[in-house]
């Protein structure tokens with residue numbers, strides 16, 4: 001089990017199959033999933049497949065969507081990190097609802113970005129959001145990202161953020 005970063009309140013770490021039920025509960029919450037993909041909550045099998053895929057990545061290349069653990073309580077809070085399942089390197093974050101609004105999203109994601117860039121040398125990182133997900137876009141801005149393009153998913157417009165110096169010609173979906 002690799003610990004990738006510790007922040008004041010959080011640990012960014014590898015996943016284990018013990019995280020499955022907590023991650024499944026988060027993924028079944030319609031409020032958490034409202035601005036993700038088709039906006040539908042996911043079932044237990046989704047969580048099992050996701051964690052299986054994360055474990056494969058951590059055993060091979062080391063980076064993935066890092067699990068976020070609360071230092072004090074040991075609870076699994078969600079993830080922040082990177083995925084290339086759909087092509088461009090996508091930086092994303094997701095927390096279970098009791099942890100919203102306390103600065104954890106930014107705290108975890110700033111640490112995940114540091115790990116991605118410094119431990120794993122990742123570049124050309126993008127982050128995408130539906131425009132109405134203002135908290136998520138605020139996290140991108142606080143990390144120094146700005147809009148590099150547009151895209152769409154499920155018939156909904158998406159804004160694409162990145163570090164503009166890495167995208168001199170903008171982002172082409």
Ligand SMILES: CC(C)(COP(=O)(O)OP(=O)(O)OC[C@H]1O[C@@H](n2cnc3c(N)ncnc32)[C@H](O)[C@@H]1OP(=O)(O)O)[C@@H](O)C(=O)NCCC(=O)NCCS
Nearest residue numbers: 032035093094095100101102103104105106129135136138
């Ligand atoms: C997006 C998410 C990770 C934010 O986590 P969080 O811990 O509540 O965010 P933080 O407390 O670190 O807030 C970061 C910034 O966004 C702002 N913010 C967060 N949620 C907000 C909201 N709903 N409306 C307006 N601003 C919001 C905060 O005020 C803060 O900005 P500030 O420092 O300038 O005040 C969390 O809401 C979540 O998991 N949502 C569901 C999954 C999701 O949508 N993921 C992103 C897909 S693109």
